[in-house]
Amino acid sequence: MIPRYSRPEMADIWSPETKFRIWFEIEAHAADKQVELGVIPKEAAAKVWERGAKAEFNVERIDEIEREVKHDVIAFLTHLAEIVGPEARFVHQGMTSSDVLDTCLSVQLARATDILIADVDRVLAALKKRAFEHKMTLTVGRSHGIHAEPVTFGLKLATYYAEFTRAKARLETARAEIATCAISGAVGTFAAIDPSVEEYVAEKMGLAVEPVSTQVIPRDRHAAFFAALGVVASSVERLATEIRHLQRTEVLEAEEYFSPGQKGSSAMPHKRNPVLSENLTGLARLVRMCVIPAMENVALWHERDISHSSVERGIGPDATVHLDFALQRLAGVIEKLVVYPERMQANLDKLGGLVHSQSILLALTQAGAPREDAYRLVQRNAMPAWRGEGAFLDNLKADKDVTALVPPATLEKLFDIDAHTKHVDTIFKRVFGEA
Numbered sequence: 001m002i003p004r005y006s007r008p009e010m011a012d013i014w015s016p017e018t019k020f021r022i023w024f025e026i027e028a029h030a031a032d033k034q035v036e037l038g039v040i041p042k043e044a045a046a047k048v049w050e051r052g053a054k055a056e057f058n059v060e061r062i063d064e065i066e067r068e069v070k071h072d073v074i075a076f077l078t079h080l081a082e083i084v085g086p087e088a089r090f091v092h093q094g095m096t097s098s099d100v101l102d103t104c105l106s107v108q109l110a111r112a113t114d115i116l117i118a119d120v121d122r123v124l125a126a127l128k129k130r131a132f133e134h135k136m137t138l139t140v141g142r143s144h145g146i147h148a149e150p151v152t153f154g155l156k157l158a159t160y161y162a163e164f165t166r167a168k169a170r171l172e173t174a175r176a177e178i179a180t181c182a183i184s185g186a187v188g189t190f191a192a193i194d195p196s197v198e199e200y201v202a203e204k205m206g207l208a209v210e211p212v213s214t215q216v217i218p219r220d221r222h223a224a225f226f227a228a229l230g231v232v233a234s235s236v237e238r239l240a241t242e243i244r245h246l247q248r249t250e251v252l253e254a255e256e257y258f259s260p261g262q263k264g265s266s267a268m269p270h271k272r273n274p275v276l277s278e279n280l281t282g283l284a285r286l287v288r289m290c291v292i293p294a295m296e297n298v299a300l301w302h303e304r305d306i307s308h309s310s311v312e313r314g315i316g317p318d319a320t321v322h323l324d325f326a327l328q329r330l331a332g333v334i335e336k337l338v339v340y341p342e343r344m345q346a347n348l349d350k351l352g353g354l355v356h357s358q359s360i361l362l363a364l365t366q367a368g369a370p371r372e373d374a375y376r377l378v379q380r381n382a383m384p385a386w387r388g389e390g391a392f393l394d395n396l397k398a399d400k401d402v403t404a405l406v407p408p409a410t411l412e413k414l415f416d417i418d419a420h421t422k423h424v425d426t427i428f429k430r431v432f433g434e435a
Helices: 008-013 016-036 042-052 059-069 072-084 086-090 097-133 153-178 195-205 220-246 275-288 291-296 307-336 341-349 354-366 371-386 392-398 408-413 424-432
Strands: 138-143 146-152
Touching (some): 008 097, 016 072, 016 195, 042 086, 059 072, 097 153, 097 195, 138 153, 138 341, 146 354, 220 275, 220 307, 354 392, 371 392
């Protein structure tokens, strides 16, 4: 987790102070339920809440104890006993360390996902606003990086809006899958603790009950969670890559906002680089690198081992913090994106009308030409225009084989740009709804 790419709200979820506060709440809620079951004296549970709820857990003290006992949960419980007093002996009754660790991780990941979902909402709002702003702004569509047919810049942004709508749904699904509670004791059999304790803690912590835990929550849940984050990161990179291409000097149809006083190069004062979009590409890689370790964590030994533990201490903060930062940065890029419609039109016109080649191909087949012959006729007039030898329409009008099938006046009508925008409203309604 790099401070440069961290936002305080997300980073705080992974702070030691937050972790120990969650651990305390899990233990204290479990104690409350144990009172109902007659396992713990009511006065003891009350004392745990009274002293623990207002305590500032001393991270340095816990670390000091851990250096001796070599166990993080025991170190915390020892420190809690220093705060609570003799009544602390009733804390952690029938529980095992993974009950605390796994349930806490679920809480942290669920809270992190709530932030990520809010981030996506900001991205969606920015995309929607700019899509409607440029709903009919003509630009050239590209396949393989080569001019294809006209689209609108609004349609480009609408595709990303639809993708990030799916991203939000993926995060919601991931949250539901990861937000589970396990308070089942050693090897998950509830031998020393009643299942109702798990149900009570789950309710209090805003989690679902894990149907069957083997002392740990099954890690397929975590694998699915981090995989979802990886897909969202890939969506971030796809949009960032589009912006990087559009900002290239030879294209320059859109570019990141360049603020007053900003500098692009230590050596070349003229430079305006897509540094934010390039940064987003790198952040996406950091998020995706967490996916494979999460999948490798699924295959633990028997009822549990701790090979997953060191991995999750890294990928939990790294993936969520970096994705949070990336989504917020992406939203800012879209909100301030500078768009150049005139440059889009100039690029659209650059090949002299070749973007209409399919319209001519279809007209020739409708006029009776076999498709292969029609393709040959269009291509032999298109290639000279590609090389700058005459305009495509002029070449077609001069080709007697073409005009024998499609008159020059009809050819001119086939260069009508409106054919490429007539269904924009239909697509927008599919993406954004009737409103």
